[in-house]
Amino acid sequence: MNAMPDTAAKPSPYEAPELYDLLFETLDFDRAFWLRVGREAEGPVLDLGCGTGRVLIPLLEAGVDMDGVDLHPRMLDRLRAKAARRGFHPRLLGADMRDFTMPRRYARVICAFNAFAHCESTPDQLATLRCCREHLEPGGALVLHISYPGVALWLGAGEAPVLEHETSNPANGNRLQLYDRRITDRVNQSQHSEIEVRELDGAGATVASHRFEARQRWVYRYELELLLRLAGFARWEIAGDYAGAPLTRDDQQMIAWAWREPA
Amino acid sequence: MEGAPRGGELSVEATDLAQYIEPGLYDLAYSWHTADLPFWVERAQRARGPVLEAGCGTGRVLLPILEAGVDAEGLDLHPGMLEVLKQKAAARGLSARVHLADMRDFTMPRRYGLITVPFRAFMHLLTTEDQLRALRCMREHLEPGGALVLNLFYPTFERMVEPGDEERLEREFPHPESGLPVALVSVKREYDRVGQVLRAELELRESDARGYAKAVHPHKVSLRWIFRFEMELLLQAAGFTRCEVLGGFDGRALERDTDEMVWTAWKD
Numbered sequence: 001m002n003a004m005p006d007t008a009a010k011p012s013p014y015e016a017p018e019l020y021d022l023l024f025e026t027l028d029f030d031r032a033f034w035l036r037v038g039r040e041a042e043g044p045v046l047d048l049g050c051g052t053g054r055v056l057i058p059l060l061e062a063g064v065d066m067d068g069v070d071l072h073p074r075m076l077d078r079l080r081a082k083a084a085r086r087g088f089h090p091r092l093l094g095a096d097m098r099d100f101t102m103p104r105r106y107a108r109v110i111c112a113f114n115a116f117a118h119c120e121s122t123p124d125q126l127a128t129l130r131c132c133r134e135h136l137e138p139g140g141a142l143v144l145h146i147s148y149p150g151v152a153l154w155l156g157a158g159e160a161p162v163l164e165h166e167t168s169n170p171a172n173g174n175r176l177q178l179y180d181r182r183i184t185d186r187v188n189q190s191q192h193s194e195i196e197v198r199e200l201d202g203a204g205a206t207v208a209s210h211r212f213e214a215r216q217r218w219v220y221r222y223e224l225e226l227l228l229r230l231a232g233f234a235r236w237e238i239a240g241d242y243a244g245a246p247l248t249r250d251d252q253q254m255i256a257w258a259w260r261e262p263a
Numbered sequence: 264m265e266g267a268p269r270g271g272e273l274s275v276e277a278t279d280l281a282q283y284i285e286p287g288l289y290d291l292a293y294s295w296h297t298a299d300l301p302f303w304v305e306r307a308q309r310a311r312g313p314v315l316e317a318g319c320g321t322g323r324v325l326l327p328i329l330e331a332g333v334d335a336e337g338l339d340l341h342p343g344m345l346e347v348l349k350q351k352a353a354a355r356g357l358s359a360r361v362h363l364a365d366m367r368d369f370t371m372p373r374r375y376g377l378i379t380v381p382f383r384a385f386m387h388l389l390t391t392e393d394q395l396r397a398l399r400c401m402r403e404h405l406e407p408g409g410a411l412v413l414n415l416f417y418p419t420f421e422r423m424v425e426p427g428d429e430e431r432l433e434r435e436f437p438h439p440e441s442g443l444p445v446a447l448v449s450v451k452r453e454y455d456r457v458g459q460v461l462r463a464e465l466e467l468r469e470s471d472a473r474g475y476a477k478a479v480h481p482h483k484v485s486l487r488w489i490f491r492f493e494m495e496l497l498l499q500a501a502g503f504t505r506c507e508v509l510g511g512f513d514g515r516a517l518e519r520d521t522d523e524m525v526w527t528a529w530k531d
Contacts (some may be wrong), residue, residue, distance in 0.1 A: 012419075052425040068334075113459065122492050122495060122496065144443070148457065150456065151420045151423050151424055151456065154420045154520075155420055155421070184522040186420065186519070187417060187491055187517050187518060187519065187520060188491075189490065189491070189492060220459070220490050220493060221457055221459075222391055222459060222489075222493055223490060223492055223496060226391065226493060226496035226497065226500060227496065229500060230496060230499060230500055247457055248457055249456070249457060250456040250457055253481065
C-alpha cells in the first residue's frame, strides 16, 4: 500500500455497485419495517435513493407496486439486473432527488438508510421534500429515515480511520473491511468520510484496496420539522426507532412520517 | 409530535417568573458582563428608526442605549425587572419607556427600524411554536428595511457530556458597591440533547469581608438552544427573506461550536 497520503479526489461508493452489494446487500435491520410500510400503503410506493434495491427488491417480492429513483445509473443497472432475474421489471429513473418527475403519484414515498443526508444544503433539502410531496397522492405519506446526529458523532470524529463494517465475500471467502475516516464540521452539520474497503485473503493479507469519499449533511429533530413545514406537508410525526418508540435520546434513529393534505 | 400548531399553549418555563432570579439581584449577578454593550449601543445608534428591545430586563443594555441618546423602548414580561429598570433610569435622570409585554404576542402603536433581543433572551422560548410566534410578532413591528438582531449560544458538545451534578464556578467577581467577592455557581445542569433544552440550577453566592458565606440566592433557568440551520428555517418560516449569522460580537465568522451566534434578519 502507498504510504503517502492520497489527496486525489476519490469516487463515490455508488460508483462501485458490486462492491456496495458485497458490503451492504445482506443488511436487514430495517427490512421488516419497510416491508410493513409497503404492505400497508394500499397503493404504489416510490423508493427514493433505491440504490441496488436492498429495500426495493424485497418489497417487490412481497407484492408491493414499487418504482425507484436514484442518482447513480450504475446502481440502477445492477438493481435492474437483480430484479429481472427474479422476474420483476420495476420503473426506475436515474435522477436527482431534488428534481425528479415520475408519471404517477404514490401512496408512500420512502427514503431509507440515510439517503436524505446526501442533501448537502437547506435549499437541497427543501427541494427534495417539495418534490416528494408533489409525488404523493392526497393523504399519502413520505417515510424517511435519518440517524440523529448525537454527540458521539461530533466528539468521536478524528484523524484515525475506524473499522465501521465487516463482511465476507461469498464467492471466495475473503474478508471485506470498511474503514471510515471522518472529518466533521459541527456548525455546518456536515461529515466528510474518506472510505477504504480492504479485501483480505484467508491468511489475512490485503489483496485489494478500494478508496472512496462521501459527504453527508446531518439534520436535527426540530430542524427536520421546520423543513417538513416549509415543504408544505400537512402534518408529521418523528419516532426514535423502527418500532415507533418516542425519540428521547441522541443515539436513536429518526423515522419521520409526513402526510400530504387529504383530498 | 403533531405538526399542527398548538394554539395558545404557553411554555410554562418562560412565564414561571418565580424560578427567575430576584430582580433586585439580577444586576448584581451579571454586573461583570459588559463585553456586548458596545455592540448593542453601536447597532442602536446606526438604526434608521426607533429601537425596541425585547426582554430588556433591568436595563443592562437598554440604559446605555438611552444614555447614548437613541430613541429606544423596551418590553419584558417580568414586572419586577421593569420596576428595577425604572428606578435605575430615574436615578440616572433618564425617562425609560418600557412595557409589560410578552415577545410572543404584543402590540405597539409604532414600527421600529431595529428590534433587538440581547443576552440570549430568545432562548427562554422553549418550543418551535413560541419561537415562530415571537419572530412573526417582531417582524410585524419592523419598518420595511428594518432589522431584527439577536444572539444565541451555539451548543458546545463537550459540555453536554460533562457530569451535570458537579458544581461549576461560572464567574467570580467583586461586588460593584462593596468590592466583596461574589460567585455565580451552577450547581446542576441537565442537557436534553434531543429536546434541545438546558435546565440549569444556579446560585449567586455573596461573601462577607472575612470570606464567609453571607447570602446564597438559588434560581433556575431553562434555555432552548437552536442550531444554525434551524435558526435560518425559523426566520424563513416567520417571513424574513434575508438573514446573516456571525460568530461573535467582534464580527468574526461562525466556525466553532464555542462561538456566539449573532443573527441579523431583515424585513423587505
